[in-house]
Amino acid sequence: MVLDEKYARLKEILAAMESAVVAFSGGVDSTFLLRVALDVLGPAKVVALTATSPTYPEYEFEESRRLAESFGVKQIVFESNELEIPGFAQNDPSRCYHCKQELFSLCGKKGKEMGIREVLDGSNLDDLGDYRPGRKAATELGVRSPMVEAQLTKTDIRELSRTLGLPTWNKQPFACLSSRFPYGTEITAGRLEQVGQCELILRQMEFQNYRVRYHGDTARIEVAPGEISRLLEEGLREQVVSSFKKAGFTYVALDLQGYRSGSMNETLDE
Numbered sequence: 001m002v003l004d005e006k007y008a009r010l011k012e013i014l015a016a017m018e019s020a021v022v023a024f025s026g027g028v029d030s031t032f033l034l035r036v037a038l039d040v041l042g043p044a045k046v047v048a049l050t051a052t053s054p055t056y057p058e059y060e061f062e063e064s065r066r067l068a069e070s071f072g073v074k075q076i077v078f079e080s081n082e083l084e085i086p087g088f089a090q091n092d093p094s095r096c097y098h099c100k101q102e103l104f105s106l107c108g109k110k111g112k113e114m115g116i117r118e119v120l121d122g123s124n125l126d127d128l129g130d131y132r133p134g135r136k137a138a139t140e141l142g143v144r145s146p147m148v149e150a151q152l153t154k155t156d157i158r159e160l161s162r163t164l165g166l167p168t169w170n171k172q173p174f175a176c177l178s179s180r181f182p183y184g185t186e187i188t189a190g191r192l193e194q195v196g197q198c199e200l201i202l203r204q205m206e207f208q209n210y211r212v213r214y215h216g217d218t219a220r221i222e223v224a225p226g227e228i229s230r231l232l233e234e235g236l237r238e239q240v241v242s243s244f245k246k247a248g249f250t251y252v253a254l255d256l257q258g259y260r261s262g263s264m265n266e267t268l269d270e
Contacts, residue, residue: 003156010150014040020118021111023103023143024048024075025056026064028154029122031168032161033147037120038073047116048073049107051080054192055099055176057200067168076110082178089187093133095178100134104141119143126154172209173261181214182264195219197247201240207231209259217250225258 001009014020014037022037024030037046048068052061061077068075080102082088088098107119121138123145128135138145147157161169178187180195191214198212198219209224221240223231231237231254244252255263 001151003159006150006152006156007160010036010146010152011040013146013149017041017118019045019116020120021047021049021107021114021116023107023119023121024050024064024068025122025174026050026060026067026168027122027174028161028168028171029124029147029157031067031166032157032164033120033122034067034073035071035161035164035166038071043072043074045116046073047110047114048075049110050075050077051103051106052077053080053082053176054189055082055178057177057196059200059203060174078106080106082176083187083189088178091178091181091183091185091187093183095133095183095187097133097137099176099178100137101141104137104143107143108141121145123148124154124157125151175261179264180212183267185214185216194248198244198249201243201247205236205240211259211263212244213255213263218253219244219247219249219251220253220255222255222257222259222263228254228256228258 020037020041022030022034024034034046034048050061050064050068065075082099082102085098085102088095104119104121111117111119119142121143123132123135123138124147128148152160158169177192177195177199181187181191195212195214199210202210202212202221202223207223207227209227211222213220213222221231231240241252
């Protein structure tokens with residue numbers, strides 16, 4: 001299918017729904033889905049639901065609030081602490097399942113309270129090619145992924161977002177901070193804060209794609225291949241090392257493969 005056909009199919013899928021709760025983080029995918037759902041169903045029939053937690057940086061939450069306000073959509077915010085979910089902090093490969101199980105359960109509960117039939121998430125076709133245990137939770141709880149149904153890829157969504165004038169069309173990918181830890185490494189509030197603080201440093205330095213992966217006393221930095229040379233500039237490199245050490249790391253390493261989504265999954269068997 002060409003892009004116009006996929007977009008038309010997405011709107012057909014949404015139009016067949018009476019109302020919807022959109023799990024909304026303010027990222028590229030959920031922002032696009034929310035915008036199209038509002039265009040098709042109208043603001044009276046769409047609710048954005050956002051969960052705050054230690055794994056979700058404050059600046060991401062504030063951006064979701066600004067977007068929801070600009071869209072004129074009702075945003076419901078609830079506090080979720082994944083560290084209290086059994087099995088989450090232990091960080092086995094099913095960690096994301098536990099988190100999404102809680103999130104989508106809350107979305108479904110809130111939807112029923114408001115008389116809303118459908119719960120939607122922002123998964124796209126590319127997500128099916130990676131290890132995504134959260135997809136199992138979505139399936140079990142009857143959550144729909146309209147962009148998967150319409151066969152929209154991440155590239156498609158960025159292009160359509162640009163066409164619609166959405167400020168997120170070129171936003172860097174974001175996954176919750178728990179994805180920065182190797183499977184089997186316990187996730188704690190202190191470690192989340194440490195990683196979040198270091199990623200904020202890279203954000204303030206205006207790197208476009210970055211991750212800070214936690215390996216005990218070592219921080220492994222991923223930036224886009226085209227940004228590696230900038231990170232190695234003498235003054236900037238020294239500033240990064242100094243800041244990361246102040247955050248609690250003993251060693252600061254650069255991953256020469258560069259930024260890639262889901263790099264922690266590289267240790268998993270097929």
